[in-house]
Each structure stands twice: as structure tokens, then as C-alpha cells.
Amino acid sequence: MLTKQKTFEIFDRVRKYSKADESELIVSGAKSSLTRFANNTITQNVSEENYVLSVRVNLDGKTARATTNKFDDDSIRRVVEAAIDLAKVQEPDPDLQPLPDRSAFDPSGPVAARTYFETASIDARQRAEGVAQMVDVAKKHNLTAAGTYATSESVEAILNSKGLNAYHSQTSAEASVTMIADDSSGWQKANYPDVRLLDPRRLGEIAAEKALASRHPKELPPGKYTVILEPAAVLDLVGFMFWDWGGQAILDERSFLNNRIGEKLFGENISIIDDVYHPLQTGCPFDGEGVRRKRVPLVENGVVQRLVFARGTAEKVRQSEYVDKVGPVEATGHGFPIPNEIGEMPANIVFASPADKAQSIEQMVAATERGILVTRLWYIREVDPYEKLLTGMTRDGTFLVENGKLQNGLLNFRFNQSLIHLLSNVEAMSESVRASGEESFDMVVPALKVRDFNFTEVTKF
């Protein structure tokens, strides 16, 4: 692994070659391995180790970046020169901020330690054993299994010429499994920094139960139904709105939150915080400039309270017509590496669990007269950016709920659903859990029971 000391040595060489006013180094990379299986067989099994160094220079009010995965002196010199060449031909940018100094990231602040030796030391044989557990479950039930078992150890570091240095490493262990029957399927996925929390066999068993219970699916006409969305389905949907949650999106007038901050946009039962330090979260405690991430309450009881801001965005918003319309304006540690067009976004989402009314998925089912249980969603895309209207499909375990019980599997639906309406129609929530999907980043979210979910078409399986 790339140690903290090694990043210091690399930055010394960057400084030696840089004649820019200010220089910044980002080093990131990982040792990562992924074992993939299908038809009860390992079909792909890969491992890589790759780190990149990325140099940004500030030069006469201009900035640019160059990146390489080669760490020799010639390459470092070339990448510094490339960044300077890209910067010097630009017009000065009056909004460009000087680099942050070392106070932007106090290493003694809140800890986000997420590195486990047990995860980092997993080898190909052990990954195969994890796969074998899931395949064994499939064979026991006469099903076919497909999925992944992956581990990684990654590092991110930022150092700059004003003395800032920030370093973070973490491990990740993830398993995902789809169990396939003749005309049905079931799916599960989980991801933890500590591999000891990962239980492939249990994931396989749940996925198998779903595949078996949804056999011989029936067709239900499209329309508005009460749905119970499992946490993976919830995060894959709501993930689409957080790209709009930065100050730059407001300045660009491309956010669905333009003219809506401070409004009660969602139901009273919706509160969301961005919190990289939450015990169920993962991720880096600093942003693309090395600024320490803050906990930011995004939504409180349905009211959009705050946005996140990179340093430069915060300054631009302070000078703009939006200064009094977007809540507190300060750098929150959510910026992307500069230069970029997006600005910032919150990516450590935690939905607050209901204070004393949490329901398990089983309790939601038991309390539902007629509705649909959704395991997973697929190919979600934005249809309307301001109404946050999304389309997509159900997949791998869609069930009819009637009279408080799962009745049968259903042919999969297409939905066209506004996120604003969805989060205004939540009738019940589970405790929030760490969840993984495929369309968005991992989050801490609950299962949701939502009324009037808008299914518009049915497919053929």
C-alpha cells in the first residue's frame, strides 16, 4: 500500500519541479480484487494494484490538473509541466481560490478509521470460498447463482504547498448474489469495511428465498400502488437527487432545489444528514481540496435546510443573489478536485430512522392490505430534472402483497415516479441500515412504505 510517508516523498518531488505559485498533489489508488461467478461457476477473477498521482497548479489566477500512474522523476516532472502548460494559456479566473492551508484538515478531528487487516489480507482462495458458499446455497435449492465477491484496500491523500496534508485509507468487502430459477430470480448485496461482517451464505439464502417465492410470476396491470421499497431500492432512487444538493448546482440553475430551499418539500417523517463519520458510513473525511468534511443536515422534517459547498462555491454564492436563499453558506468539505464543472455533492447520506415508530419490512407487509414489495430497481434514469421524475424497472424479486401477506411474484414493472412525491408519500419506515445498490453509491437508508407509486408499464418477465 501507498503509505503516508511515501506521499510526502512524492510531494517533495512535485515541489522540486513545480514553478507554479501553488501546487497540490492528490494521490489515490487501491489494491483491489473481484471474483465474479455465473452459472454456479467462477467466470472472471481479477486483481489489480494501481495508484495515480494528480498535480494541480495555481498560476497567476489560473489552474489546471495533470495525472499519471507513473511515479518516476521524469513522469512527475512531465505531469507538473503539463499542468503548467494547461494553466498558463488560460484567462485568469477571478473566482479561483488560493489553496487551503493546513488548518483546513486537522488530523486530530473526528476519526473515520475504516481499515481492517482481515479484509486487506483476503486472497483468491478465500474469495473462492466465499463464492462457494453462495453456490452451495444455489445447488441446495436447484437454482443457478451469479454474483461477485470483492475486496479492496484503497488510499486517498492530498498535500499542498501551503502545508496541508490529509491521508485516508480504508478497506472494503462486498458480495452480491442473484439466484435464478426458471421464471424468477432473487437478489442481495452487502458491503462493509470489515470482511467479518460479510455473510455470503446468508445473502445467498435470502436471494434464494426470493427466487423461490416469486416463481411463476403473475401480471398485474400498471397503475398507482402502495409499495414497500427495500433499502437497496430506496438508495438507488434517492441517489439521483443528491447531485443537485450543492451550491454550484444552484448557481447553474440546474438543481431541482432552485427556489425550493427552506420549503417543506417532503413529508414530515423525512430527515437526511450527510455524515461521513456515521458508524455505518464509509469514505474519506476530506474533500477534493483537502477540506475536512462537516456533518450537514440536508433535510429536517421534510424541509430542505442546507446545501453543501466547496470553498470556491461558497465564496461565489456569498457574492450572488442566492446568499440569503440557500441557508448557511460555508465550505462544508464536499468539493470535487479542482478544476471541475460540478462543484460539490453530499455522498455520505444517512436517513434518520423514525424516532419510535420504525417498522420492519415484515411488519410493513403485515400492515398492507394491497401493495407491491420491491427488492431492487434497475436502469433508473432522470426523465424530468426539476420535478425529479425518474423512470426505471423493478428486478429480481417483485411481489404482490395482499391481506398482510406476500402472495406471489409479479412480472416486472416500469415506473415513472417523482422523487418529490415519493418522499412526500412515505407511510412507514424501517430503521436505517447500511445498504448497497447498483445505480447509486452506498447509503444508510431505511426501507420505505410509499403510497401511490406510479407504475406505467409491465414487461414480459
Added chain:
Amino acid sequence: MKELASWVLNVCNAGGVQYAEARVVDERQRALATKNGKIGTASDAESLGIGIRVLADGAWGFAATEDLTRAGVETTAALALEIARASATVKEQDVQLAPEKSYVDDWTSPCKVDPFTISIEQNLDLLMSIDAELRAVNGVTLAETNLNFRRYEQWFYNTEGSDIHQLIHQTGAGYAAYSFEGSEIQKRSYPNSFGGQWQNKGYELVDELKLVENARQIGEEAVALHTADQCPEGVFDIVLDSSQLGLQIHESVGHPIELDRVLGMEANFAGTSFLTLDKLNHLKYGSDIVNVVADATESHGPGLGTFKYDDEGVPAQCTPIIKDGQFRGYLSSRDTAHMIGLQRSGGTMRAEGWNRVPMIRMTNISILPGEKPLTLDQLIASTDHGIFFKTNRSWSIDDKRYNFQFGTEIGWEIKGGKLTRMLKNPSYSGITTEFWNSMDAICSRDQWTLWGTPNCGKGQPQQVMGTGHGASPARFRGVKVGTAYKGAE
């Protein structure tokens, strides 16, 4: 590079592999972008490394490293072998490779002007000129422009004696205008969404696109959409512009013909396919005028799916996919060909870079143009009542590639053979085979464009690949329109 490969292959041969290959890739990219008159992105990136794929004990292993020292590549080769042996502990059957000759060759994609020789100032001046045109339109609230250049050089060696060097230049260019007003965000892109047009070409592509000349109209259309009528809901005849038809091909032909999907290998993530093996040569995929090929050869054009050899050393080929409406072929690889009775791979294995394993990917999946002369104007003139869809805005399809829904940035109602009122938020949906069987007209070669899709995601870890899609505007009868906004209130 040959010495590097010899180190790898020696380790593999000593370890008793059935097959091994090494790909060394040296990649360089430049990305320039502006937003509202300022530089949004100014970045260069380079990456060099080696990927080693090994077949041992009937199973695959792959390992990749940036460490190109002898010790680094030998250790990585040994790791690939160890991984293959671990893979072999969970298998139902051994991998079988279709035979392939060995090749010693050197190929460079046609490139008139190396884009990296164009000064950064010239590029930024162009982007700023476009930006100025877009923002000269009152009501444009966000203007974004971009230029992207890529130089991808690969050395391929395998234990069967192949020694192939390929160099590909790619260029992408485009822009978008946004307009926010009231409760609407509208957008227009040129010449296509997804960052514009992308091809295996040099800077000459940028000159061909007439970027500045079209910017004012794009800005005006973005603003005009606010006062346009909402696209109606119902069943209509529709005409798709060539870029939208290109995406329709990508999603509802290109992905379902990937043999790894068909065989269940992508079941956990990208999904499977409705094109089960029993449908080959038996399914009426489309109407009689639907002819689709998978063509990676240079003669097809400078698509993002054009190469001389794929990433397991198989020469580029042109495979009929749909012939006169009949389903005729899949995209295949050396380890899947035998499953459909082929003696040889179709040559469609591609990897995103040195650190990714090759997998079956689209090459250039193109619909052939109509044989009789037919322009877009003539096609619209022959349409009594319908809707013309232009430039993709949203796209979604189920995991077997049956049910799809697409939205475009803009549409127009066709009445009496003429484009009439502008329509906002147009969308259409359907079932793949029903849709392709409803196609009753396609424009001729002079209306045909080889579009580049730079962002096709597949696999785990996910790989982003460029694919090509040639298409002319075409008409489809009796298509469901406007469902995207149905019940959304």
C-alpha cells in the same frame, strides 16, 4: 514491450498454463471544458500498465499492475496464475477456447491531424466562441462545451505467438445549452447528447462538426422549449433522428446480442437477454427492411468500435446480426463461440484499459441505410401524422432488454407531411421486437451517420467503453408516446 511480454509468458508457461496473454497499454487523454464562459475542466491524464490473463486448470485468472519492472510483471503473472487456480475450485465445466491463428501486425487508426498537436489556446478559443454563441441567446442559463482527445496504444502478446501493436486516436466534441424558467429545466445538445460526437479520428472531426455555426440555433431551441406544447400521450407514428436511432440500436439490439449476457454471465449486474439461443435464425426481430451488422472493420468507418484486432487477438469482423428482419448472429468471444456452434470467435472482446479484463462488447452495431434514395425531409413529407424525436435525453430498458422508454430533448408534431408545432418532454416506449417490426421506412446512405457512444458501462468492476452506431432517420408505426409523464402529477 516484447521483453516485458517474454517475462510474463515465461512465468505462465513454466506454471503450466493452457493459454496466457499480456496487454501493455499506454494511454493519454486530454479533457477541456467550459461552463458559462469559464474553464470547467483543463486536464491531461496518462496511464501505463500491463494486464495478464491466464487460463489454467480450465479457469480464468487476471492480474494487472503499473509496475513494469521484471520483478513487478513476474509477480503479477504469478498472481494471475494463482487466481486462475483459485477460480478452478468453483466450476461446472472447463473453459474452451475457439482456435485462432497467431498474428504479427501493426495498425494505426486513420488520423489526419493528431489532436495533441493542436494548441490548448486554439481549443479554448473554439470552446469560448461556442459558449459566446450559446449565451448570446436570452434565456440560456447554462452553457457547457467540451473537447476530449484520447491516444490509446496497445501491445498484445499471447502464448500462441501473436504480437500485435495497435494505436488508436479518438476525438469527442460537443456542447449543451440549458434554460431554467419557472418550474422547468430544458436542454439542447449538439451534435448529440453524451458530450457530442465521438469517433476514431483526429482533430479533423472537430472541423467537420460545424460547432460554432450551429450554436445559436441550439440555444434558441433550449429557450423555445419552455413555450412549446407538452408532447401528447397516445399511439403515434414516429420518426427518430439518426442519433436517437443509434441509441435505440445500442440498447435494444447491441446489448441483447452480447453472448455473455445470453449465457447468464452478466445476470447479477447488467442482466441477461431475451435473445435465448433458440431464437437464433428463428426470431423475426424486425420488419423486412431492418438490417443490422456488428462491424469492427476499418471499412465500416471511424467508429468507436473500429479496430484491427480485438483484445484477445482476433481480427476485426463484420457479423450479420439482423438480415431482412431475421435474427442472425450474436457478439461472441473465443470462450463462448463453441456454445453457439461457431468455429471461431466473432472478435468482440474489448477491455477499457490495461487494468481490465477483456469482455464481450459492442463494436460498431449499425443499421444499414435504405437502398432507395430517401432524405429526412422526404420521410417526413410521406408521414401524414406523427411525431419527430431528436437528440436523446433519457433512456431506460429492462434487464432482458424487452421493455424500453426513451425521452428526447425536443420533438415536433408532423402533420400533413410537414413539421409543425414544437413539442417538449417527448418520450416513447415499447417492447423491443414489436418496435423493430413496426419500422416501415429508413433513410438512405446520404443521411447515415456513424455515431459514437463513449459511455457504455458493463461488467464488474465496471468498464466504460466506446461503441459505434451507424444509423439513418427511420419511421416506426403505431408507437406508444408520452407515457413518461403519465400519472406523474
